[in-house]
Amino acid sequence: MAAAVPSIEKAAAGIKSNAVLDFLRKPKQLLINGKWVSAKSGKTFETINPANEEVLALAAEGDKADVDEAVKAARKALEGKWSSINPHQRAGYLLKIADLIEAHADELGTLESLNNGMAISLAKGMASGAADTFRYYAGWATKIYGETNPSDPSVFNYTLREPVGVCGQIIPWNGPIAMFAWKIAPALACGNVSIIKPAEQTPLTALRLGELLLEAGIPDGVVNIITGFGETAGAAIAEHPDIDKVAFTGSTEVGKLILKASAGNLKRVSLELGGKSPNIVFADANLDQCIPTSLFGFTMLSGQVCCAGTRVFVQRDFHDEFVDKLAKQASQAKAGDPLDPKTTIGPLVSKEQFDRVKGYLDIGKKEGAQPKLGGEVRNGKGYFVDPTIFTNVKNNMRIAREEIFGPVASVIPFKDENDAVLQGNDTTYGLAAAVWTNDVSRAHKVARALKAGTVWVNCYNNIDPISPFGGYKQSGIGRELGKHSIELYTQIKSVYLKLN
Ligand code: NAI
Ligand code: MG
Numbered sequence: 001m002a003a004a005v006p007s008i009e010k011a012a013a014g015i016k017s018n019a020v021l022d023f024l025r026k027p028k029q030l031l032i033n034g035k036w037v038s039a040k041s042g043k044t045f046e047t048i049n050p051a052n053e054e055v056l057a058l059a060a061e062g063d064k065a066d067v068d069e070a071v072k073a074a075r076k077a078l079e080g081k082w083s084s085i086n087p088h089q090r091a092g093y094l095l096k097i098a099d100l101i102e103a104h105a106d107e108l109g110t111l112e113s114l115n116n117g118m119a120i121s122l123a124k125g126m127a128s129g130a131a132d133t134f135r136y137y138a139g140w141a142t143k144i145y146g147e148t149n150p151s152d153p154s155v156f157n158y159t160l161r162e163p164v165g166v167c168g169q170i171i172p173w174n175g176p177i178a179m180f181a182w183k184i185a186p187a188l189a190c191g192n193v194s195i196i197k198p199a200e201q202t203p204l205t206a207l208r209l210g211e212l213l214l215e216a217g218i219p220d221g222v223v224n225i226i227t228g229f230g231e232t233a234g235a236a237i238a239e240h241p242d243i244d245k246v247a248f249t250g251s252t253e254v255g256k257l258i259l260k261a262s263a264g265n266l267k268r269v270s271l272e273l274g275g276k277s278p279n280i281v282f283a284d285a286n287l288d289q290c291i292p293t294s295l296f297g298f299t300m301l302s303g304q305v306c307c308a309g310t311r312v313f314v315q316r317d318f319h320d321e322f323v324d325k326l327a328k329q330a331s332q333a334k335a336g337d338p339l340d341p342k343t344t345i346g347p348l349v350s351k352e353q354f355d356r357v358k359g360y361l362d363i364g365k366k367e368g369a370q371p372k373l374g375g376e377v378r379n380g381k382g383y384f385v386d387p388t389i390f391t392n393v394k395n396n397m398r399i400a401r402e403e404i405f406g407p408v409a410s411v412i413p414f415k416d417e418n419d420a421v422l423q424g425n426d427t428t429y430g431l432a433a434a435v436w437t438n439d440v441s442r443a444h445k446v447a448r449a450l451k452a453g454t455v456w457v458n459c460y461n462n463i464d465p466i467s468p469f470g471g472y473k474q475s476g477i478g479r480e481l482g483k484h485s486i487e488l489y490t491q492i493k494s495v496y497l498k499l500n
Contacts, residue, residue, distance in 0.1 A: 006046075011054035012114055014339060019107045020114075023208055028059040030066055030227060031210040033073035034220030039228070040065040047203055050117035050347045051338055051382045059203040062228035064236035067195065070224035071242050074166045074193040077221030082193060085219075087142045094138035094189060096216040101131040101181075104212065108205055112177055113338045115204045117347040117383065118301055120339050123177075130181035133481075136465040137185035140486055144190060149494075156497040161490040163191035164268055165244035168237035170230075170258070171206075172250045173199035173349050174304045174405075180206050182465075183247055184213075184223060186485035195224045195243070197234055199250075201350050203227040230254060241265045247488065248272070249306070251403075252429075252474050259477075270478035270488050272306065272470055274403040275431030277452065278424035279309030279460065280414070283318045285436035289458065291325050294409075297434065297460035299333060299387050302348050303357075303407040306475075307432035309460055311400055313420055316413040323411055327373040327389050335384040335407070345407060347383040354383035357406030364390050364399040369410065395423050403429075417442060421449040430472025434460050453479065 008024045015021060028047070029036040043061035048054070060066075101108065109124030116123070144161050151157035167187050171179035176198055187194050198206035210225045226233050234254075238246055238261035245268035248258050252273040262269045279297050281290055297309030314322045338346030348354050358377045365375065374388030385406050393400055393410035400410045414420040424433060433452040437443050447455040453471045456462060463469060463481075470479035478488055 006055040006057050008056070011049045011052065011056040013052070015110065015114070017107060017110055019104070020110050023107075023111065023204075024057060028057050028203065028207055028227065030060050030062050030070075031207070031223070031225040032066065032070045033224070034214065039063065040069075045200065045229070047115060048201075048350065049114050050349050053381055056114060057204060059207070059227040062197075062226035063232040066226055066228070067233060067236040067240060070195045070226055071166060071240055073221035074195055074224055075242060077219060078163070078165055078193045081219050082191070082222050087144070090188060090191065091138040091141040093216055093218055094134045094141060094185060097213060097218075098131040098134035098138065100212040100216055101127060101134065101209070104208075105131065108177055108208060110339070111208055112202075112205050113346070115202045116173060116176060116349055117338050119343045119346045121341055121343075122301065123338075126175060126178045130177045133178075133181035133465045134185045137189040137485070140186070140483075141189040144486060144490060146492075151496070154499055156499055158495055160493045160495060162493055164489055164491050165192060166242060167192045167194045167489070168240065168243040168246040168267075169194055169196040170234050170237060170246065170248045170250065171196065171198055173201040174301060174306070176202045176205045177209070179249055180209050182249075182480055182485070186480075187489050188218075188222070190486060190489040192245075192489050193222050195226060195237060197226050197228065197237060200227070200229050235261065238262060239264055243267060245269070245489070255476065268488070270480065271476040272480060273431075273474065273476045274429055275306050275308070275471065275475050276311060276401065276403055276427045276429045277307055277309050277432040277434070278311045278313055278427075278450070279434045280313045280420045280424055280436065280446065281315065281322060282420075282435070282437040282439070282442065283315040284438045286438060286458070287322070287325060290436045291329050293460045294326060295330050295333060295387070298409040299330070299345050299407040300461055302335065302345050302385065304349060304353065304405045305461070307454065307461065308405075309432075309434055310404065310409055311395070311424070311427075312409050312411045313414045313423060314411055315420075316415055319411070319413045323372055323389065323391055326411070330373050330387040330389055334386050335378065345387070348385055348406060349383070351383065353405060354385070357385055357404060357408065360399055360402070360404040360406065360408065361388060364393075364397070364408075364410075367397045367399065369393045369397060369399060372411070374408075395426055401427065417446060421446060425449075425451045428473060429475045431470075431475035432456070
């Protein structure tokens, strides 16, 4: 089927920003070796605005042949100019990128909202957050120390922390700007080069960020951007014999494929995958804070968040009161126009996600769960789904075990601390968890007992580049952010020098 010609007037109706419109009108090409180029195959694919289902843009459909070119360019950059750039200069590039992102945060946020459906206030916040991430890792570039070791007096032994090399970075559609920053900023801080592949649903902000990287003066080949599909471009990155490391954020299913594909040349692999996070509410919780934050926990980005708090465990004695209050608050949070600054929930990203969420709503009802609120998707244009709260859920039902990625929560009662921890941990995932209580000892005990990479106490969805993020169990391998990304993007060399 021939791709439709995008109608920016329709797809981006209401957008007045010339910067956004000018960008939308430009061809969307691949960034290889510092140049914008078409895919070798000449193919393109459609980028849809999920709020109105119109074609926003046609992006170049990169595949294995383009990945090969990008890897050659990256390798050349790594072994050439980039390796001679000192850490202060690397920090300088990251600071420049941060300033450019900050200066273009409104434009980037608008593009993100158009392409992903994310509420614009959230999208702009995420763009500013990306600037913070670049600044944070700019600080690291000059602080990647080795060690001197207390070795035999006849030798001097020290370690060097060196870049891993050519990194393949495959990112999802749910937080495209943030994910770009989480991957690119630490990779560059440590002196690596990258081939990054945005998700096929959301190529636009990565391409605009690519322009900003060039404006910041990043040398040719240091960052290459390949738009395209997972099964072709993504798989080519995962399998590539000359890529040294792959960093992936996305589904657990694809994470496993990537791990297998990495075996060919034993790539370093870091994976940030799915979740089914428990949000545990004790009867002594401060409900004025807990209710709106728990709602945010499963509806932020329409629930398309890996750490979404979709299993809400509530102490039995006050289960009914809690459910009534949560449903009352959630009933006011209807999905709406993502470009309206008052909107908190936009549409889902794609028809595929819309159908998937609809499927799970049906599964939940068939399993015997009762929708206290919602339970249906919205008809009409755009992939809008209002919040659903299921009660009468058992932790072994599919809706409580599988990642839905929509604004859908299952409320499950528990008896006491032990029961809360047992049920909370009864999942194949372990990305995040939360506990609500005013008892400080209990908070610490439960935080320790929960098998999750992040535990929030009396809050939800706090994420800061200073603190590690990643999963226990099938939620991933490795930790990103903080000093942990420095571990992921460096390798250690031990040098022995014989003293005469
Ligand atoms: P996905 O895991 O297929 O896509 C994520 C990224 O991986 C995209 O860039 C995609 O092009 C790439 N990819 C896909 N197949 C690949 C392959 N064989 N080799 C290399 N790269 C590949 O996720 P999808 O299909 O968009 O969403 C399905 C479900 O996955 C969602 O409903 C959600 O449950 C989960 N998911 C979790 C995310 C997270 O943040 N942990 C992000 C996106 C999806
Ligand atoms: Mg997929």
